[in-house]
Amino acid sequence: MKEKIVVLGAGIGGLSAGYFLAKTGKYEVTVLEKASVTGGLCASFKHDGFTLDYGAHKIYSVIPGVLDEIQNLMGDKLLTLPKKNSLFLRGHLVDYPLKLGNLAKVLGMGTFMQIGLGYALELARGILGNPTPKSYQEYMIQRFGRPAYELVFEPLADKVWGGPDTLHPEMARARVPASGGIEVILKLLGIKKETAETNAEFFYYPRAGFGDLPQAMVEYIEANGGQVIVNTDVRELARDGAKITAVRGAVDDKPADFETDYLVSSIPLPVLGRLLFGSDAAVLPSIDELAFRHLVLVYIFAEKDLLLEDQWIFFPEREYIFSRIFEQKQMNPELGPAGRTAIACDFTCNEDSWQWQASDEELAQKTIEGLVKGGFLKEEDVSGYYVTRTRNFYPRYDLTYVEKMKQVSNQLQEAENLLLTGRIGMYNYNNSDHCVDMGRFIAENLSAGRAPVDVWNELEQRVADYKIVD
Ligand SMILES: Cc1cc2nc3c(=O)[nH]c(=O)nc-3n(C[C@H](O)[C@H](O)[C@H](O)COP(=O)(O)OP(=O)(O)OC[C@H]3O[C@@H](n4cnc5c(N)ncnc54)[C@H](O)[C@@H]3O)c2cc1C
Structure with missing residues (x-):
């Protein structure tokens, strides 16, 4: 008989x-989702005649076998696209990753020197x-020098994570290729090319929207005897000593229990902590101290066929x-x-930041002002806006x-x-x-009989x- 796994x-x-667990053929898989749809932030949704993603999402990987797995699953549903992205600085678009030659044109000789x-x-x-x-700031200054750090990396990091001097160096390591100083400079000078390990020259994208990738996984799980259940309210994890034996809660407000041999959790750690330990004071402080940033996406709709030449553009400057x-x-x-066309503009903030507190209308107005100022849009072309907010999405690695x-x-x-x-x-x-990769690793090792803790x-x-490849 198959063992039961709740995800x-x-x-x-x-x-x-x-x-991947369903693919082993050894488990009865049940995935429980709180929302009414699947896919989380990799989902796509329909709005005003568009299929929209939660910001720029591309499929790319330098982890052996991962792209093959995705191609096997998606087949001809995938498009292959050449990557086109830039950084907007002092009113100009420059290639991203940065090249000193381009920076010189934009910044003038003094700043460049x-x-x-x-x-x-x-x-x-x-x-x-x-x-x-000892910090993100020190890491980036060592790698790029203080002037470049202050011009690009400091304001961008401040916008995305807040306080780069209080960020762990791991935040930089995950985003910056780990090549040596000379190699970085050769790449900046354009003498040495970026490699597939540091910069994707192409990527895959599901032609029906990024959400077609998680959707294909839902379909595979269901076609192979598993279930994916939405509108689930998980209220309790029943335990027998050290073993979780059941997930108790409700589906569509009707009581529902799911017995299980293993539990795989992808929900926020503080939520999982409370389900496991109730409000046990000895356990929760460290979980609650893990910091996250909230994600805001402002979609602007315009009466133009296309507005950009890039797929996405980074904006380090604080005025945007x-x-x-x-x-x-x-x-x-x-x-x-x-x-x-539709432009998705993303940024992160804290619960008490003005951006989180602002009305949708104010966010849309400020976003439109920025796009007009940058020369990407004319105000009279705007036909509407839509705002989404997601709490606690970006892990913020502080120094401890x-x-x-x-x-x-x-x-x-425990x-x-x-x-x-x-x-x-x-x-x-x-x-x-x-x-x-994590899902594959879990399935391969668990099905080989290894203990979950190992x-x-x-x-x-x-x-x-892991590294994020831009
Ligand atoms: C702007 C932006 C751009 C990105 N660009 C890329 C990119 O180009 N390429 C790329 O590969 N990745 C990209 N990412 C990252 C990618 O979106 C994430 O790695 C991925 O979405 C993380 O998936 P997850 O399942 O861990 O989290 P989530 O997508 O947040 O999924 C968690 C799920 O758990 C559910 N949940 C929460 N609490 C409960 C509960 N109590 N009970 C049941 N369910 C619960 C949520 O509703 C959600 O569906 C980008 C992300 C953003 C925001």
Whole structure:
């Protein structure tokens, strides 16, 4: 008889686990989702004649086998697109990743020379032996020099995560290729090319919208004897000693219990902590101290066929409220009506930030002002807006997060048949390809008879090496 596995959360993290577990043929898989739809932030949704994603999402991976898995699952539903993205600086678009030659044109010779000297200084320091960086700020200054840091990386990091001097260096490591100082400079000078490990030259995209990837996983799970249940309110995890034996709650407000042999969780750690320990004061402080940023997406609709030449553009400067803009129809023109387009502008903030407190109308107005000022849009072309807000999406690695996370893992591992996965579930700053890798790793190792705690510990080490490839 098949063993039972309940997976909490039907974002790409939970669904990947469900998909690979179902593929082993050894488990009866049930994925429980709180929302009325599946896919989490990798879903697509319909609005005003468009199919929209939650900001720019591409499929790319440098993890062996992950792209093959996705191609096997999706087949001819995938488009292959050349990547076109830029950074907007001082009123100009420059190539991203940065190249010094382009920066020189945009910044003028004086600033350019300063940046060059900053690099040279850090390079010389590096030859003498740099101390291990203690923060994101120190990491980036060592790698790019203070002038470039202050011009681009500091304001962008401040917008996305807040307070770069209080961020753990891991935040930089996950986003910046780990090549040596000279290699970075050669790439900046355009002498050495970026590699597929540091910069995707092409990527895959599901022609029906990014959400077709999680949807394909739902369909596979259901076609192979599993279930994916939405509108679930998980209220309690029943335990027999160290073993979780059932998930108790309601589906569509009707009581529902799910017996299980293993539990895989991709839901936020504080929620999981409360389900496991109630409000046990000894356990919860470290979980509650794990910081997250909220995500805001402002979609602007315009009476133009297309507005950009790039798929997405980064905006480090503080005068723009968004940190990135993305044009959905650049992925596939069929995702919106002819003669109209939609730009998704994303940024992050805290619960008490003015951006989170502001009305949709104010956010839309400030976003439109920014797009007009940047020369991407004329106000008279705007036909509407739509705002989405997601609490606690971006893990924010502060300087003590490693110790806090260790405590949290130790406490949660009291449950001997529990595993974590996904971006939110593992408190790991990652992309969907990493979520696919985590699901595959869990399924392969669990089905090989390994103890969940061993799989968990190895997975923690594995995710520590993940990199986001721009
Ligand atoms: C703007 C932006 C751009 C991005 N670009 C890319 C990109 O280009 N490429 C890429 O690969 N990735 C990209 N990502 C990252 C990608 O979106 C994430 O890695 C991925 O969505 C994480 O999936 P997840 O399942 O961990 O989390 P989520 O998508 O948040 O899923 C968690 C799920 O759990 C559910 N849930 C929460 N609480 C409960 C509960 N109590 N009970 C049951 N269910 C619950 C939620 O409703 C949700 O469906 C981007 C993200 C953003 C925001």
